[in-house]
Amino acid sequence: MSAAPAPFAALFAPYALRSVTVPNRVWMAAMCQYSAEPSGPNAGVAGEWHFAHYAARAVGGAGLIVQEATAVSPEGRISPYDLGIWNDTQVEALRRITAFLKSQGTVPGIQIAHAGRKASTDRTWKGGAPLGADAHGWQPVAPSAVPFAEGHPVPHELTVDEIHEITGQFAAAAERALAAGYEVVEIHGAHGYLLGEFLSPHSNRRTDAYGGSFENRTRLALEVVDAVRAVWPAELPLLFRISATDWLEEDGWTADETVRLAGLLQDHGVDLLDVSTGGLAPGVSIPVGPGYQVPFAARVKTETTLAVAAVGLITEPEQAEKILANGEADAVLLGRELLRDPYWARRAAAELGAEPRTPAPYHRSW
Numbered sequence: 175m176s177a178a179p180a181p182f183a184a185l186f187a188p189y190a191l192r193s194v195t196v197p198n199r200v201w202m203a204a205m206c207q208y209s210a211e212p213s214g215p216n217a218g219v220a221g222e223w224h225f226a227h228y229a230a231r232a233v234g235g236a237g238l239i240v241q242e243a244t245a246v247s248p249e250g251r252i253s254p255y256d257l258g259i260w261n262d263t264q265v266e267a268l269r270r271i272t273a274f275l276k277s278q279g280t281v282p283g284i285q286i287a288h289a290g291r292k293a294s295t296d297r298t299w300k301g302g303a304p305l306g307a308d309a310h311g312w313q314p315v316a317p318s319a320v321p322f323a324e325g326h327p328v329p330h331e332l333t334v335d336e337i338h339e340i341t342g343q344f345a346a347a348a349e350r351a352l353a354a355g356y357e358v359v360e361i362h363g364a365h366g367y368l369l370g371e372f373l374s375p376h377s378n379r380r381t382d383a384y385g386g387s388f389e390n391r392t393r394l395a396l397e398v399v400d401a402v403r404a405v406w407p408a409e410l411p412l413l414f415r416i417s418a419t420d421w422l423e424e425d426g427w428t429a430d431e432t433v434r435l436a437g438l439l440q441d442h443g444v445d446l447l448d449v450s451t452g453g454l455a456p457g458v459s460i461p462v463g464p465g466y467q468v469p470f471a472a473r474v475k476t477e478t479t480l481a482v483a484a485v486g487l488i489t490e491p492e493q494a495e496k497i498l499a500n501g502e503a504d505a506v507l508l509g510r511e512l513l514r515d516p517y518w519a520r521r522a523a524a525e526l527g528a529e530p531r532t533p534a535p536y537h538r539s540w
Contacts, residue, residue, distance in 0.1 A: 183528065184199065184495055184498035184499045185198065185199050185200060185491065185494055185495045185498055185506070185522060185526060185528070186198045186199070186200075186523055186526070186528040186529075187199065189237070189504060189505060191358070191411035191445050191446060191481075192408075192409050192410060192411045192445060193409040193410065194281055194357050194358065194410060194411055196237040196238045196281050196505070197237045197279055197280075197281075197531060198235070198237035198519065198531070199237065199494075199498055199504070199505040199506060200235065200236055200237055200494070200505075200506065200508065200518070200519040200522065201236060201237055201238040201239070201240065201483060201505050201506065201507045201508070202231050202236045202238065202239040202240060202507070202508060202509075202512050203240060203448075203485050203507035203508060203509040203512075204240045204241060204242050204243055204285040204360065204362070204415070205242055205509050205510075205513065206242045206243055206252060206253070206256060206298075207223065207224060207227060207242055207257075208253050208255040208256065208297040208298065208299075209221065209223045209224065209255060210224075210255050210256060210257050210258070211255075212253075212254030212255050212310040213254065213310050215263065216263070217248070217254075217258065218245065218248070218251070218256065218257055218258025218259075218260070218261075218264050219257075219258075219263055219264050219267045220257055220264070220267040220268055220270075220271060221267070224257065224271060225270060225271055225274070228241065228271050228274075228275060229271070229274050229275075229278075230516040231280075231512055231516050232274065232275045232278040232279075232280040233278055233516070233517075233533055233536075234512075234515075234516040234517035234518065234519055234520055235517065235518075235519030235520045235523070235530055235531045235532075236280055236508075236512065236519055237280065237281065237505075237519070238280065238281045238283055238358060238505075239275060239280055239281070239282060239283060240283040240284065240285050240358070240360050240413075240448075240507070241257070241268075241271070241282070241283065241284040241285060241356075242256075242257060242285065243256065243257075243285050243286075243287035243289075243362055243367075244256070244257045244258060244259045244284055244285060244286055244287060244347070245257070245258045245259070245260065245286075245287060245288065245289070246258075246259065246260060246286055246287065246288055246340070246343040246344050246346070246347040247260050247288065247340070247343045248260065248312075249288075249293060249312055249314070249315060250287065250288035250289055250290075250293065250340075250343070250368070251289060251293060251294075252287075252289040252292060252293060252295060252367070253294075253295055253296060253297055253305075254294070254305065254309075254310035254311065255297055259284070259286060259347045259350050259351060259354070260343070260346070260347065260350075262350070264350070265350045265353050265354045268284075268354040268355070268356075269354050269355050272354055272355030272356055273355060276355070278531075278533060279531055281357050281358060282355060282356050282357055282358070283356060283357065283358030283359065283360060283413070284351050284354075284356045284358070284359060284360070285360040285361075285362050285415065286344060286347040286348060286351065286359060286360070286361060286362065286402075287361075287362035287367060287368075288340060288343070288344070288362075288367060288368040288369070289314070289367045289368060290314065290315060290316050290317075290329070290366075290367050290368030290369075290370075290371045291314045291315070291316035291320070291321065291322050291326070291329040291366075291368075291371060291377070292314070292322050292366055292367055293312070293314040293315075294311040294312050294313070294314050294327075296309070303325075304325070304326050304327055313327060313329065313330055314327060314329040314330070315329055315330045315331075315332050315336070315368075316329035316330070316331065316332065316368070316371055316377065317331070317332060317368075317371050317372045317377060317378040317379075317380055317384065317385065318331055318377065318378055318379040318380055318385070319331040320377055320379060322366070322455075322456070323455075323456045323457075331380075334382065334383075334384070337384060337394060340368070340398075341394070341397050341398050341401045342401065344361065344398045344401055344402055345401040345402055345404065345405050348402040348405050348406045349405045351406075352405075352406065352407065352410075357410055357411075358410065358411050358412075358413060359402060359406055359410075359411075359412055359413070360412075360413035360414065360415055360448060361395075361398060361399060361402060361412070361413070361414050361415070361444075362415050363395050363414055363415055363416050363417075364415040364416050364417040364448075364450045364453060365417055365450065365452065365453030365454075366417070366420075366452075366453035366454035366455070367453075369394060369395050369398065370416070370417055370427070370453070370454060371454070372384060372385075372391055372392075372393075372394045372395065373391050373392060373395060373416075373427050373431070373435075374391070374420055374425075374426055374427040374454050375391065375425050375426070375427075376420060376422055376425045376426050376427075376454060376455060377454060377455075378391055388431060388434065392435055392438065395414075395435070395439075396438060396439070396442055399412070399414065399439060399442045399443060399444055400442055400443075403442065403443035411445040411446065412443055412444050412445055413444065413445065413446045413447070413448055413483075414439050414444045414446075414447055414448065415447075415448040415450060416432060416435070416447060416448070416449060416450065417450055417451050417452055417453055417454065418432040418449050418450070418451050418467070418470035418471075418473075418474070419432070419451050419452070419470065420451075420452065420454040420455060420458070421451060421452050421458045421459065421460050422454070422455060422458060426454065426455075427454070429470055429473060432449075432470065432473075432474065433473060433474055433477050433478060436474045436478045436480045437478050437480070439480065440478065440479065440480040444480070445481060446480070446481040446482065446483060446504065446505075447471075447474055447480050447481070447482045447483070448482075448483050448485065448507060449467065449470050449471035449474060449482055449483065449484060449485065449503075450467060450485050450486065451467050451470060451486070462487065463487065464487045464488075464489065464490075464493065465484070465486065465487060465488055465493060465497065466486055466487060467484065467485060467486030467487075468484045468486065468488075468497055468502055468503065469502075471483065471484040471485075471502060471503045472484075472501075472502035472503065475501065475502065475503060475504070481504045482503050482504055483503055483504060483505040483506065483507050484497055484502060484503035484505075484506050484507070485506070485507035485508075485509060486509075488506050488507075488508060488511065489508075489511045491521070491522035491525045491526050492525070492526070494506045494508075494522065495526055519531070520532065
């Protein structure tokens with residue numbers, strides 16, 4: 175007699191993205207560790223902390239791990255202590271991480287990013303203030319010469335040639351990601367970093383082909399997607415992370431625009447939209463609560479044919495299961511909860527009656 179099916183199955187059902195099958199829908203969201211060397215030959219290179227951090231979540235059963243925002247250039251780092259993927263030394267160090275993740279049945283993904291006007295800041299536990307040249311800092315760049323907040327430097331307004339150079343940096347980063355062994359690439363267009371700055375009229379005051387209308391403000395995001403898709407293998411999936419709203423009452427990026435862009439991203443080869451919110455402007459009122467961003471993912475899923483992942487205060491197994499069972503998202507991305515509990519996926523499987531993915535040396539625990 176066969177065993178009765180688990181009462182909750184969606185969270186632990188495999189999910190196919192092009193040729194890649196993720197073993198479950200418990201995915202790790204990109205979260206910066208600010209733990210790389212800030213300068214010298216090892217600047218941006220993954221170290222022992224990064225290996226241990228990601229290895230623990232793979233052992234814990236996460237189906238897909240999206241590595242923290244990894245800068246496409248030195249100037250694209252949020253902090254001097256960020257990981258980078260602009261040279262081959264960085265690639266070599268990342269191979270050790272991807273090899274281990276694959277050995278545990280976890281799909282290795284990487285978020286490639288440019289911080290724009292929010293670059294050159296200190297580590298979050300040091301307060302995150304802007305850093306000057308005497309502390310490994312630099313002048314940030316942006317679509318317009320508008321600082322992120324009071325006390326932040328005025329960014330350099332990018333020329334069109336410089337915009338094109340950054341597009342090329344994203345493509346080169348994707349090529350290096352492939353060489354490093356990643357099977358999923360996510361382009362970071364959220365949280366007020368460079369691509370998100372171009373999307374929002376609050377930060378984009380340009381009057382050329384990259385500013386003004388929806389078509390112009392989304393131009394860079396689509397050009398970056400095209401450049402990455404041109405070098406990223408057709409059989410491998412491409413994700414895009416977006417802030418579905420800036421939470422601004424006026425002159426901000428909106429949920430309506432997110433839905434509109436989602437269809438265009440799909441047309442340009444994006445396979446899944448990672449739906450977050452906010453980050454563009456400080457001091458914004460956000461109604462934070464359990465699953466507070468899920469409705470934005472659900473709207474994209476309802477109004478388009480693009481797959482979506484939901485993120486934001488998803489902490490309980492039954493909560494995550496309901497999001498998937500109700501058709502609000504195709505997967506859930508956990509952030510802080512996986513910092514608190516690397517073995518969340520195994521615990522969730524036990525609570526929901528599913529069988530966890532357990533490494534052979536841990537077989538006695540199940």
